[in-house]
Amino acid sequence: MNCGQGPVEVSPAPFIETGTGWFVDGRGFLITNAHVVDPAHRLPPWVTHELKKKAIEQACVEPALRARGLIRGQRPEVEEQIRRQASDVGLATAKVAPVPKITVMLSNGTKLTAEVRKFSPPLLLDNDNRPLPDSGRDLALLRVRDGVYPAITLAKRDSQIGDPVHILGFPGVVLSHELLNKSAALEASVTNGAVSGFKQDQIGQGVIQSDAPAAHGNSGGPAVTDDATVVGVMTFISLSSSGSEVQGFNFLIPAKDVAKFLEGTEVTKPGESAFNPVWGAGIEALLDGHYSSAVAKFQEANKLLPGLTDVKRLLTEAEDKVKNPPPRPFPWAWATLGVTLLSLGAYGGMWGRRWWKNRFRVQPTQVIALIERGLNPVMLDVRTKTDYETSPLKLPGAVRLDPESAETANLNLEPAQLIVAYCTSPEEATSARVGNVLRARGFKNVRILKGGLGGWTNARLPVEAKSSLPSIGLEIYKNLSLGDIERRRFRAGEVIFREGDDPRGEAYVIHAGTVEIKRRLDGAERTLNRLGEGQLFGHMALFRKGPRSASAIAGSDTELLVIRDERLEWLMRNRPQLTIEVLKELSNLVVATDKERAEAGSVR
Template sequence: MKKTLLFILILMLVSGAFAYTLQWPEKEPNIIQKTKQVYEPGIMVIGTTITGTINYPDFEMVAPSQTGNTGNTGNTGSTLNAQQLIIGTWSSAANSNKGNYTAEITYKSNGIFSGWEDYPEVGEYYVYSGSFSVTGSTLSMDYGSLSLNGVVQNPMSLAFGISFPNNNTMNITASGGTVIYIRTGVQLSEIQEEKELMLQDEEIVVQAIENLEFVPLQGIEAKQVSETVQTGMSGTGFVINPNGYIMTNAHVVYVSEQEAIYKLYNAWFIQIQNEIYADVASRYNLTEDQKQRVIKSLSEKLIAYLSNYGQLSSINVDNYALPGVLLPGEAFTNIAWPADIKAKGQVIDEKAETISWGKDIAIIKVNQKNIPALKLGDSDQLSTGEQVFVIGYPNTGMDVVFDNKQTIEPTVTSGIVSARRTMTNNVEVIQTDAAINHGNSGGPVFNDKGEVIGIATFGSDEVQNIGFIMPINLAKEFMNEINVQNEQGITGQKFQEGVEAFFRKDCSSTERLMKEVLTLSPGMYYAQNYVTACQEARIKGLYSDDWLGQMWLFLVIAVLAGTAYYFIKVKKITISTKK
């Protein structure tokens, strides 16, 4: 009887294990996948906002001495100048000391002219071309090519008076009197002709902008302008202690006063440039090259104007840490945690006429408790050739802080340790071929055990597959300065246990543990995700925790096993006895 019960128990356990494995197939994730999911709540977007008030006298843009803006002598209501109005093809029929004649001449926007004059009474036919310019009411023409009845003549330069009674009539005045020319068209396509007739010649516009000067408004229009300007930057950080201590790079969170002024002025320049360019682009079809010329010209003049008249005040630099994922349209500063810098090193180290990367490490603190922390390793044990991987928020830039239009979540890059380098200031860095992009700075770098062995710091803009890491043992010096220990809290422990349960397809344990996490840390994005994932898995029939149903299955299997044993063993003995 004892043997029978033992056999049944073993069969039940084996059958039960078989049923459990079939229902909950385990697939152990690799170290990168496991580390990312376990530590995601402790890897954060670090945002820095810079705000200030720029004060300057309101300005207008004017041409030097306002020359060329009064070329119209007729009452046309046009504000266009003669240099613009002259563009096109003109014809004339007039009388001269050589008798009646006809003429046609074309002026192009590139400053070139060409035409002909026919004096049939004296048998003279002129063909010419050259360059021209208009200054005020004076037309200057340099005849570079001139022929009379096919015979080349000497080049010459002439000046005429010019006026426009209306857009289609041009008066040319010389010593012999005034000749009236009528616009007959342009030697361009119909669309370009319309642009010329509307006097929207792009190159002339660009040249006009390049000649503009920024000057303060005068008289009753003069006023002082105050504008709030903001800019920012972002990177990555990671929690080292559940009481709100976060490690990152110093260059991610620290901005000197000089750098803040530069960034604010630059943000203001870009804003003004974009406004002016948008206005010009809405009127004219500028090429990319013309656009760059306009921007370059405006930049230089804006810088000069603000250097003379502007000043910045009320400069503020604020740091934030964002746990979880930022969705499109969410306001970063509304949901991120304000942070204070508690310890930092130098970004750039300047000594004895040499410039080197400094101890680019900072520790910030948010007013939060129970944040899951990452486990720090020993960077001294890291050898060349070992695998490392970086988790961070690459290429986020300032848009994540002010105008986020995409989902921002951590990504992974991996590589190996290429070398260990000592810089000129004796600071050691770790070289890797793992990609370290803009935005990754300050993020954790892990070894193949899932321990943080460094801080992703900077990559090379010129050479691919070269990145540099600040060793975590160097960062521990800053932790010691402010007496912060690397430890995990109860929230982090339960979250890790919940993730591991999820890897085992144990949704009952996952939900229980993640709900405990949500009690300790309400609203944690990642914990709620696991609860939701398990709920969806049940609906789809992927997971089942119907233990009562499984117990009935075990009992059925046990009964069948007992019956089989009975017929195999007991019946066999009975038959043998009867014999």
């Protein structure tokens, strides 16, 4: 480049972009954000421009300041004038010969050179806030040298609102903290939160919103759930109008999109690693109190990949417990052996009966595992006729079988087909009875869903509505056990409550029929709204801790579910999706009220 006094060659400080990555394959394949490696991979024009600016500072500005006997910051106005003059000349003449390089640093301090094996560009916007044509999924697959590395598995189940999320990464605010030593760069930070929404980016790609804190440097990091599987990849955070980070609104690339991105690559079994079983066995032994075994496994893991921070820490802990074992409890089992032997027959009978009762039962999470393994169980809805007709919910894709016709009904299933029956009877009694009938008919692989429909919804697994229900009604039914909810019936025209009444801590869901909400305005009673099945009403007075603001009249023969104040409060606190639906309803009500007031004002 030429600063005005002839050509000069300099090697400016490199432009460095940092982020987080994670091994998706233990042989040496990593996932990170495309925007983390983009400066080195595609060398966009803005990177070249930044390098030129650094070169001008080094070759032109600093010598000019020294020639005037100045140091940086001493005369800002002079320094800025020199910089402008140098830029006018230098930017036009500078020729850059970049040496791009992507480096992966492990938690043991090892630095590995990486190459990009697959790249989907980041989403970028032009000056008019429109996405650039080559915008993509913001993912990059990197390859480092062959080795044995710890890998993380992709989640197979779609995330639900409220699911726990733990974001792992190396935020810049920690790496650059003046009070922390260099070890901060070797150990990931973990922030906790939950899935708080599902959005789409500017080109229609789905993203998961989470309130788990994140910052610059977390880009590309894995967001894992409680089972240590990756539910998403950190992609972008939220900024205020001033450019500062706004926490609580961070966004993830869903795991299913990562799996799709990996299609056609060398990564055919995400999460597979020779390191993982050794490391897992060490942790299990440590938690079980088998400290010598834990030491052996952690030493084996340390040989596979020496010096990892977590391995060293747990190895030290296990070795310490071998040297200084925690006190053992008094051996009551031996002291009471005689009593145990005497009562063994009785307890053995109890345990035997319990095992016999539960031998065919499966938990909802076990059903999901069966589906993920490709066993595709047929979900059989065997609720009694009354229960089936009463509840508007069913499991997705469930086949209806009236339990009274279980002996003769044509199921069109192979005898070896895995069947999971569910009901709403206490202790799954109906499912157990139908299961016995089906096994007698030759269906040998019949299981019972433990907890029935209620157990499934309590596990926050998806359900379907048999009929059209509003979203708020669907969420309420998912979280109610109809057997322990009070029901009230009203004939058409009968008053449910009057304007000004004490709410008595009650809200209502319309289980069947219709309800008209009325209010006295200008001396006349006006109908404000007509509500149908699945809609919630009467809750406004509970939120306000005040009297009823309107009257409710049965528009037809109606059956209501009574939701007590404390039950509604618990649901609002513990079921985020229901809370969102209630807030949507309240927002619509505010808009409708404002519109009504505006119309009333214009009439006057």
